[in-house]
Amino acid sequence: MSIITRRTAIKIGGAAAALPLIGSRAFAAEKVRAAFVLIGTPDDNGWNYGHDLGRREMIEALGADKVETTVVTNVAEGPDSERVFRELAQQGHDIIFGTSFGYGDAMLKVAKQFPDVKFEWATGYQTAPNLSIYNARFHEGRSVLGTIAGAMSETGIGAYIGSFPIPEVVMGINAFHLAARKQNPDFITKVVYVNSWFDPPKEADAARALIDQGVDVITQHTDGPAALQVAEERGIIGGFGQGADMSAFAPKAHLTSIIDIWSPYYIKAVKSVIDGTWAEGSSWEGLAAGEVVIGPYNEKIPADVVAAAEAVRLGIIDGSVHPFAGPITDNEGTLRVEAGDVIDDGEFWGVDWYAQGVEA
Amino acid sequence: MSATLLIAMLITMIGASTPILLAALGELVVEKSGVLNLGIEGMMLTGAVVGFAVTYTTGNPWLGITIAALAGAAVSMIFAFLTLSLSANQVATGLALTIFGTGFSALFGSEYTGKPLELFKSIFPASLAEDPYLRLIFGHSPLVYFSFFMVFAVWWFLSRTRAGLILRAVGENDVSAHSIGYSVIGIRYGAVAFGGAMAGVGGACFPLLLTPQWVEGLTAGRGWIALALVVFAAWRPLRLLAGAYLFGLIATMELYTQAAGGVFRIIAPEMWASLPYLATIGVLVIISLGRSANANAPACLGKPFEAGH
Structure with a gap:
C-alpha cells in the first residue's frame, strides 16, 4: 500500500x-x-x-x-x-x-x-x-442517540448542530427527534446550522449558544469533537461522538457515538472484483449489516436508559422498529405520515420538513 | 432576553472576536510601516499548532502562547526576507506564506490530532469568574485581557511615541525617511516580526480559548477576516477594537438567533453570515466617498523599497 x-x-x-x-x-x-x-x-x-x-x-x-x-x-x-x-x-x-x-x-x-x-x-x-x-443509514444510529437524549435530558431541550439543510441531515434530525419524543412527548430539538462541514471554532460557539439557552443534550452532524468539548466544559448531561468514538475529548459528556464501519462494504466490493462477479449496484446498509455501529455507552447512563437504547438498536436490526414510523406530524401541524405507514427509502430523499417539536 | 443570557452571549462574542482582534492589530502595525502581509492565515495556523503542541507537552499555556508568538514571528521572517531584502512582490509572497503555514501546520500537527487539551481559563478566583454577572468582567481567558492591553499599547505606540511616528513616516514616505537617516528596511523587519508574533498569539487563541483541540485548518479562514478588519477600521487601533467586536457580534448572533428560534429568526442565518462582508464593502464605499479618501491608508502600502533610488 x-x-x-x-x-x-x-x-x-x-x-x-x-x-x-x-x-x-x-x-x-x-x-x-x-x-x-x-x-x-x-x-x-x-x-x-x-x-x-x-x-x-x-x-x-x-x-x-x-x-x-x-x-x-x-x-x-x-x-x-x-x-x-x-x-x-x-x-x-x-x-x-x-x-x-x-x-x-x-x-x-x-x-x-x-x-x-x-x-x-x-x-x-x-x-x-x-x-x-x-x-x-446513519439516521438509524440517530434513533438510538435520540432515545438516550429523550430519556436523560432534564430540561427537555436537546440540540442538533447541522452542517447544511440537505436531506441526509434533515432526516438525521427527524430520526433523533422522533426517538427522543418516544421517551419524552414534550421534547424539543433546537437546530443550528453552521453552514460548513468543517469550522471547529464555529461549532464550539454554536454549542455555547445552545447551552446558554437551556439545551442539555447535544448531537452534531459535523465532523470533530468541538461541540462535545463545550458540553464537557459546561458540565451538561452530554453529547455524542460522530463518525468515531470521541470519549477521549469528553470523558464525562460523551454518552455514546455513531461509528461508521466501511470495511464490510469494501470487503464485499473488492472480493467481487477478485471473483469476477462485480455488478452495478446501490448499497445502503445500516445497523443490521454492521456498517453503522453504536459505540460503548457511558457508565453514567442509567441501566433502564441503556435498555431502551438497546431495544431501539436491536429493533431496527430485526425490523420491528422503524425510525420513521407514523403517525408523524410536521412542525407546522400537518400530518405527513399516517399511522401504520412509514417513510420508505424512496421517500427518504424528498423529505424537506421537520417533525413536530423541532425548532429549525 | 434575560440579563444572564445577554452576559453569556457577550462572553461568547468576546471570545470569538479575540483571535481576529489580535491578528488584525499586528497587521495594522505592519501596514502602517508600508508593508502588506497577506500571510496572516498561515501565521495564525503556525501559532495555533505550536501553541497547542507546547501547551500539550508542557501543560503550561503561558509558555504555549510565548512560543506561539515566537513561531509566528519566525515564519513572518521568511516573508520579510523575501519582500524586504530581496524586494519580492508582497502580495504573491504573502499568499505563499499562507500556503506554507497551512502545509507546515498540517505536517507538524499530524501527531497532535485527536488529543484533548484544557482551555486557558480565567485566572481570577471561581467566586468572581463564575458569578453569573461578575463573570462579564472577571470570567475571561487571560488572552482576552491581553488583547485589551495590546489595543491600548498599539494606539499609544503609534500616536504618542516617537518610535511610532518614525514607523508611520516609513509607511507614508519611505524615501524621505531613508534620506533623513532612518533604516526603512530595519523598521519594516521589526513591524513584520511584531505582526507575525501577534498573528501567532491570535492563532494560539483557537486551541486555548475557543476549541481545545488541533485539527488541520483549525482557523477556518479567520485570518482573512482579520485582514479585512484592518481596512474596515481605516488603520485606527480603537476603531479596530470596535470593528472586531462588531464582526464577533454578528457571527455570534447568527448562532444565538438560530438557537433561540421564534421571533429571533426574522433575520435569516445566511443573512447574518454575510453581514460582516457586506459591512466591509459598505465601509469601503463610505471611505472612498469621504472628503479625505483613504486619508489614513499608508501611502507606501505594498510598495517595495530599495535604498539608492
Missing part, C-alpha cells in the same frame, strides 16, 4: 507502469489493485479516518497477496478530482473508490472512458454500468 498525494500520483504511476517489466508478470496480474480517493487526510478522526480504516481492514480480511491499494489524499471536489480519477484508471487500477459526494460528476465522466475499471461512489445518487454507489 502507499499513501500518496495528488502530485506524486503521476510519478508513482510511471513507476508502477514499469513494474511488470521487472517482476513476474503472472504474479502482478493476480493482485487486484484498488484505489481510494479521500477529500481530507486519514488522521482527521472522522470521515476520512473511517474510510481509511475500512481499507486497512479490507486488506487484512482479503490478504495482502490478493489486493494492493493506493490512497490519494486531499483531493478537492469538482473538476480537480477528474484528473486524479483518470490517472488512477490509466495506472491500471481495477476498482476506484471516491469517498465524497462532490466527486460524482468527475467519476461518471471518467467511468465512461474506462469501461473496464469499476468505480464506487460513496453517498452518490446515480449509477452507471461500471459505477456503483454506496452509503450508510
Whole structure:
C-alpha cells in the first residue's frame, strides 16, 4: 500500500507502469489493485479516518497477496478530482473508490472512458454500468442517540448542530427527534446550522449558544469533537461522538457515538472484483449489516436508559422498529405520515420538513 | 432576553472576536510601516499548532502562547526576507506564506490530532469568574485581557511615541525617511516580526480559548477576516477594537438567533453570515466617498523599497 498525494500520483504511476517489466508478470496480474480517493487526510478522526480504516481492514480480511491499494489524499471536489480519477484508471487500477459526494460528476465522466475499471461512489445518487454507489443509514444510529437524549435530558431541550439543510441531515434530525419524543412527548430539538462541514471554532460557539439557552443534550452532524468539548466544559448531561468514538475529548459528556464501519462494504466490493462477479449496484446498509455501529455507552447512563437504547438498536436490526414510523406530524401541524405507514427509502430523499417539536 | 443570557452571549462574542482582534492589530502595525502581509492565515495556523503542541507537552499555556508568538514571528521572517531584502512582490509572497503555514501546520500537527487539551481559563478566583454577572468582567481567558492591553499599547505606540511616528513616516514616505537617516528596511523587519508574533498569539487563541483541540485548518479562514478588519477600521487601533467586536457580534448572533428560534429568526442565518462582508464593502464605499479618501491608508502600502533610488 502507499499513501500518496495528488502530485506524486503521476510519478508513482510511471513507476508502477514499469513494474511488470521487472517482476513476474503472472504474479502482478493476480493482485487486484484498488484505489481510494479521500477529500481530507486519514488522521482527521472522522470521515476520512473511517474510510481509511475500512481499507486497512479490507486488506487484512482479503490478504495482502490478493489486493494492493493506493490512497490519494486531499483531493478537492469538482473538476480537480477528474484528473486524479483518470490517472488512477490509466495506472491500471481495477476498482476506484471516491469517498465524497462532490466527486460524482468527475467519476461518471471518467467511468465512461474506462469501461473496464469499476468505480464506487460513496453517498452518490446515480449509477452507471461500471459505477456503483454506496452509503450508510446513519439516521438509524440517530434513533438510538435520540432515545438516550429523550430519556436523560432534564430540561427537555436537546440540540442538533447541522452542517447544511440537505436531506441526509434533515432526516438525521427527524430520526433523533422522533426517538427522543418516544421517551419524552414534550421534547424539543433546537437546530443550528453552521453552514460548513468543517469550522471547529464555529461549532464550539454554536454549542455555547445552545447551552446558554437551556439545551442539555447535544448531537452534531459535523465532523470533530468541538461541540462535545463545550458540553464537557459546561458540565451538561452530554453529547455524542460522530463518525468515531470521541470519549477521549469528553470523558464525562460523551454518552455514546455513531461509528461508521466501511470495511464490510469494501470487503464485499473488492472480493467481487477478485471473483469476477462485480455488478452495478446501490448499497445502503445500516445497523443490521454492521456498517453503522453504536459505540460503548457511558457508565453514567442509567441501566433502564441503556435498555431502551438497546431495544431501539436491536429493533431496527430485526425490523420491528422503524425510525420513521407514523403517525408523524410536521412542525407546522400537518400530518405527513399516517399511522401504520412509514417513510420508505424512496421517500427518504424528498423529505424537506421537520417533525413536530423541532425548532429549525 | 434575560440579563444572564445577554452576559453569556457577550462572553461568547468576546471570545470569538479575540483571535481576529489580535491578528488584525499586528497587521495594522505592519501596514502602517508600508508593508502588506497577506500571510496572516498561515501565521495564525503556525501559532495555533505550536501553541497547542507546547501547551500539550508542557501543560503550561503561558509558555504555549510565548512560543506561539515566537513561531509566528519566525515564519513572518521568511516573508520579510523575501519582500524586504530581496524586494519580492508582497502580495504573491504573502499568499505563499499562507500556503506554507497551512502545509507546515498540517505536517507538524499530524501527531497532535485527536488529543484533548484544557482551555486557558480565567485566572481570577471561581467566586468572581463564575458569578453569573461578575463573570462579564472577571470570567475571561487571560488572552482576552491581553488583547485589551495590546489595543491600548498599539494606539499609544503609534500616536504618542516617537518610535511610532518614525514607523508611520516609513509607511507614508519611505524615501524621505531613508534620506533623513532612518533604516526603512530595519523598521519594516521589526513591524513584520511584531505582526507575525501577534498573528501567532491570535492563532494560539483557537486551541486555548475557543476549541481545545488541533485539527488541520483549525482557523477556518479567520485570518482573512482579520485582514479585512484592518481596512474596515481605516488603520485606527480603537476603531479596530470596535470593528472586531462588531464582526464577533454578528457571527455570534447568527448562532444565538438560530438557537433561540421564534421571533429571533426574522433575520435569516445566511443573512447574518454575510453581514460582516457586506459591512466591509459598505465601509469601503463610505471611505472612498469621504472628503479625505483613504486619508489614513499608508501611502507606501505594498510598495517595495530599495535604498539608492
